Amino acid sequence: MARPVARLEGNAPGPFFVDESCIDCDACRQLAPATFARSRRHGQSVVAAQPAGEVEERRALMALVACPTASIGTTSKSGARAAADAFPERIEDDVYDCGWRSAASYGAASYLVVRPQGNVLVDSPRASRPLLARLDALGGVRTLVLSHRDDVADHAILAARYGCERVMHVDDAGGVPVERRIGAIEPVALDGELTVVPVPGHTRGSIALLYRDEFLFTGDHLWWDEDDGRLDMGRGVCWWSWPEQLRSLERLRAYRFRWVLPGHGRRWRASSAAAMRAALEEAIERLASPRR
Secondary structure, eight states: OOOGBBBBBTOSSSEEBBBBBBOOOOOHHHHHHTEEEETTTTTTEEEOOOOOSSHHHHHHHHHHOTTTHHHHSSSSSSTTTHHHTTTEEEETTTTEEEEOOOOGTTTTOOOOEETTTTEEEESSOOOOOHEEEEETTTTSSSSEOOOSSGOOOTTHHHHHHHOOOOEEHHHHHTSSSSSSEESSSOEEEEESSEEEETTTSSSSTOOEEEETEEEEEEEEEEEEEEETEEOOOGGGGOOOOOHHHHHHHHHHGOOOEEEESSSBBEEEEOSSHHHHHHHHHHHHHHTTTTTO
């Protein structure tokens, strides 16, 4: 629970607050941007403005629920159950944000794809009882794709509950008891809608998942930089090989998609596949520049 005595300076007066345990994962700012902002002084999230009205309050409570470190508090818990039940939250079509982020993954996002032939989780959310109940109601989980070693979180709980097949690249799987290990650098089709695309760089075994030539789940490989308004990768958080990560980015030219859905960083929907391709080309040119 967030502690009022550890409330960060810079929180707007009122019932909602962020305490000093915040790890700056950005989850609250994504879910409730009208309420939360990043403090330049602390490098953490704070309540920039108290929620105005029911909609903003509900979004703030959803951020409270999703926070991986329980760093958000409020003097009123009214509506918290409804906020918990709001996840997974639909993004577009049959793709959902699981919310309920895990501290074990440093607050990385996880996603659910609901399909008649079996639901797919991309990376592991925090296995909270409310979320598991909602997953049960949506048909459980058939496949759990783990993008890289950092975001496995509660995979064992999910596998035990649903008997799902875990998919991960062999170079990151290590001792994780993964049912299907991808060993190639070439793309691997899981079925007619799902393709695993190896994107080594951030880690040696990083993978992305392409769904229906529309949605690219990128793990920690690629994201949208909200401040600069462009696709980006992080050299400072590249744990294996920056040159390989650049080559992985270039290989994404072979694919068509409109959405980038990352573990860390902002997700982005391009107006068309052509617009996404243009943004990708700009990122390749910029990030490969020696001046970068």
